[in-house]
Amino acid sequence: MAEALALRLSQAAGERERAPWLGRGMVVLYLSAIVLLPLAAVLSKSLDEGLAGFWSAVSSAESVAALKLTVIASLIVVAINAVFGTIIAWVLVRDEFPGKKALNAFIDLPFALPTIVAGITLMTLYGSDSPIGVNVTFTQTAVVLALLFVTLPFVVRAVQPLLMEMDREMEEAAASLGAGGFTIFRRIIFPNLLPGIGAGVALAFARALGEFGSLVLITGNLPFKTLVSSVFIYQQIESGNTAGAAAVSVVLLGASLLLLAGVGLIQRWGAKQ
C-alpha cells in the first residue's frame, strides 16, 4: 500500500516535471510572436540608416520639442499625482463619510474608460463651449489635464493597501509623546507610504510618456506647443516616415523600460523594509 502510494507520488512528480516543457514552449512562442518580434522590428527599423540616421531622426527640432513636452508634462503630472493620490488614499482609508464607498469604486474608472472617451469627456467641461467658461483646448494645460485623468488611479491604488496595513499604535505613541499632526505625518506615516508612492509614480510616469488617445483631440497637436511624442510618432507613420517614427519610439521605449525596472527595485526595497 505504502509502496503503491510512493510509486504514484513519484509518477505524479515526474509528470509535473515533464509537463512544463510543453507549456513553457507555448508561452515563449506566444510572447515572442505577439510582443517580442514586433518590438524587435521597431528596434531594427530605427537603425535602418545606422546610428547617424537614428540620431538625426531623434534630434530633429520637432522631435526634441515633442519629447521635452512629453517628459515635462509627465513630471508635472506625477508630482500632482503624488500629492493628491496620497491625500485621496488617506481620505478613503482613514476618513468616514456618506458616499465614500461609491467614491472608492469610481477611482478605477480611468482604467476602464476608453482613452478617446476620456479626452471627449474632459472637453465637455473644459472645452470650447465649457459651461463654467474654462477652455483649455489646444494648450499645454490640456496635456497635463488629460494625463492627470488617465493616471489618477496609480498612486491611490499603490498607497491604499499600505495605509490599511499600517499599525496605528506608532502614531498613537507619537501623539502621546506630544508630536503634532504634521510631525506624525512626516516622521511616521510618510516613510511608510514612500514605497507605494514611488511605485505609483513610476507606473503613472510610464503611462503618461506613452499616452495617446486622451490627448489626440483635446491638445490640437500643435507642433512645438502641444504635440507630444506619441502623437508625433503617429504623424510620422501617417506621412510615411516609419524609420523616424521607429527612432522616437525606441527613445520612449527605453525610458519606459528604465521606469519599470525602477518599479521592480522599489517593490523589492519596499518588501525588505
Next chain:
Amino acid sequence: MSASASSRWGLRILAVGYLAALLIVPVGMIFYKTFEHGLTAPIEAITTPNAIHALELTLLMVAIAVPLNAVFGIACAILLVRHRWWGNGAIDAIINLPFAVSPVVIGLSLFLLYGLGGWFAGVSEAGFQILFAVPGMVLASVFVSVPFVVRETVPVLQEVGTEQEQAASTLGAGAWQTFWRVTLPSIRWGVAYGVVLTTARVLGEFGAVSVVSGKISGQTETLPIFVAKQFEEFNYTGAYAGAVLLALLALCALLAMNLMRGKEDA
C-alpha cells in the same frame, strides 16, 4: 481636537473636490450633453450602418482577444508560480512590456513586422491580409491586453498554495483533472477579474488599432475610432452618443470589478 477635525475636513474637501473636478463632473457632463435634447438624436446617431458595424467589430475584437489572453494568462501564471525555471524572470519582465509601451508604438511595431518589407511581409503577399484588416487589429488588441489575466492570477495562485493540488494528485487525479477540479475553481475570481480588465482594455483600445487598421469607415473602424472620427468631422451628436455607449460599457466593467473585489477578499 478642533485642529485635527479641521485638517480632516480640509483633506476631505481636497480629495473630493479633486475627484469631482477631474472625474465625476466631466463624466456627468458627457451624459448630460448627450441626452440634453432627448433620446432620439443620439439613438439615431449610433444606429447608422457605420456605427453598428463599428460596434460589431469592437465586439469581435473582444470575442477573439479575450479568450486568447485568458487561456494564455492562466497557463503562464501556473508556469510562473508552480514551476521554477531560469526563464521565469524574463517571462515576467516581457509580460509587463505592453504596460510600458505606448499604444502608438505597439501599432507601429505590427505595422513594421507585417508591412511592406517587414519580416512577416510574406503572410500578406500570400494573400492573407494582416494590415488594414481584421487580423492586424486583433493582433494589436491581443498585444495591448496580454498582461491583465497573468497579473491578476499570479497572486491568487501564490495565495491558495499547493496543498489541495497535492492532495488531489495523491488521491489519483491526473494533472488535467487536478487543474479542472481543484486549481481552476480556486483561482476563478482572479481570472475573472483579469478577464474584465482585458475586456475593458480591448473595448477601448484606440492608438494601436488606429495605426494598423487604416481607419476605413464601415470596414476597419472600431467604436473608439468611430467616436474620434465623428468628433473630427464636427458631428458631435454621433461622437457623444458613441462615447456614452463606451462609457456605459466601462461602467459595467467597473461594477463587475467592484463586485469581484468583494468576492476575492471573502
